[in-house]
Amino acid sequence: MKEEGEIVISFSKREKIMIVIIVVLFVINIFQYVTHINTSENVGQQIKLETQTIDEQSQEKVDMQTNKTYEQQKCVVYVCGNVKKPGVYELLSGSRVNDAIEAAGGVLPNSDLNSLNLAEKLQDGQKIYIPKIGELQSQNNLPSEIAQNSTTSSGQSGKININTASKEELKTLDRIGDKLADRIIEYRQKHGPFKSIDEIKNVNGIGEKIFEAIKDSITVQ
Numbered sequence: 001m002k003e004e005g006e007i008v009i010s011f012s013k014r015e016k017i018m019i020v021i022i023v024v025l026f027v028i029n030i031f032q033y034v035t036h037i038n039t040s041e042n043v044g045q046q047i048k049l050e051t052q053t054i055d056e057q058s059q060e061k062v063d064m065q066t067n068k069t070y071e072q073q074k075c076v077v078y079v080c081g082n083v084k085k086p087g088v089y090e091l092l093s094g095s096r097v098n099d100a101i102e103a104a105g106g107v108l109p110n111s112d113l114n115s116l117n118l119a120e121k122l123q124d125g126q127k128i129y130i131p132k133i134g135e136l137q138s139q140n141n142l143p144s145e146i147a148q149n150s151t152t153s154s155g156q157s158g159k160i161n162i163n164t165a166s167k168e169e170l171k172t173l174d175r176i177g178d179k180l181a182d183r184i185i186e187y188r189q190k191h192g193p194f195k196s197i198d199e200i201k202n203v204n205g206i207g208e209k210i211f212e213a214i215k216d217s218i219t220v221q
Contacts, residue, residue: 075122076189078164079104081130082111087192088163095122101130125166159219162200163193174213180205194220 073093077100080086084105091099098118101107112133122128160169162184170181180203187203194200197218201211 075124076185077122077124077126077128078193079128079130080193081128082108082132083130084108088188090189091122093122093124096120097122097128100128125164125169127161127164159217161221162197162218163188163220173217175210176214180210196220 075091075093075095076088077091078088079100083101084107086104089100089103091103096118097116097120100122101118107113107130110133112131112135115131116128160173162170167178167181167185170176170184171178176184183203183205184200188194191202197215197220198211199220200206200214200218201208
């Protein structure tokens with residue numbers, strides 16, 4: 001029974017079908033909208049990851065190029081004489097003699113620095129000897145015959161100093177090629193200067209036979 005004042009809305013069968021269709025379409029639109037948002041977020045994340053990967057690859061190439069450039073700029077020198085820490089040191093190309101002396105801990109007392117050009121640019125494989133005051137003058141005052149004998153006994157007459165020789169100089173030794181020359185240089189960079197010519201046998205590939213062939217041509221002065 002209808003109560004007084006009550007409004008009753010009735011729909012025809014056709015209208016009910018239309019309402020159902022409208023509701024279904026509304027639900028489908030909501031679903032498509034949510035799906036679109038999720039897809040957009042996934043695409044955005046994918047683009048971000050790809051961009052990050054490209055940036056990392058680019059940075060890696062820059063780092064490799066930087067390391068390669070640094071490798072090309074290295075200069076290896078041997079600092080000896082009246083210094084605190086004699087040895088083989090690796091500096092940047094373009095460094096000066098003074099930089100090499102500082103790398104060796106500086107000079108000891110009574111060093112004759114006036115005999116050196118501290119501003120001279122270093123060369124790869126260069127030997128820098130720091131004399132004591134009066135040392136060079138004493139050598140210059142020796143008779144020529146005695147000075148020659150002194151040089152010979154020190155191993156500087158026609159012999160290759162394996163602590164300072166360049167790759168090309170090492171290759172002039174009997175049975176020493178590219179690989180062995182590289183190994184000799186690598187060994188002294190890693191372990192410091194050779195303390196005796198026998199120590200060269202510690203280099204991989206140099207056995208007793210090769211040592212016998214080169215021992216009279218090398219020195220560690």
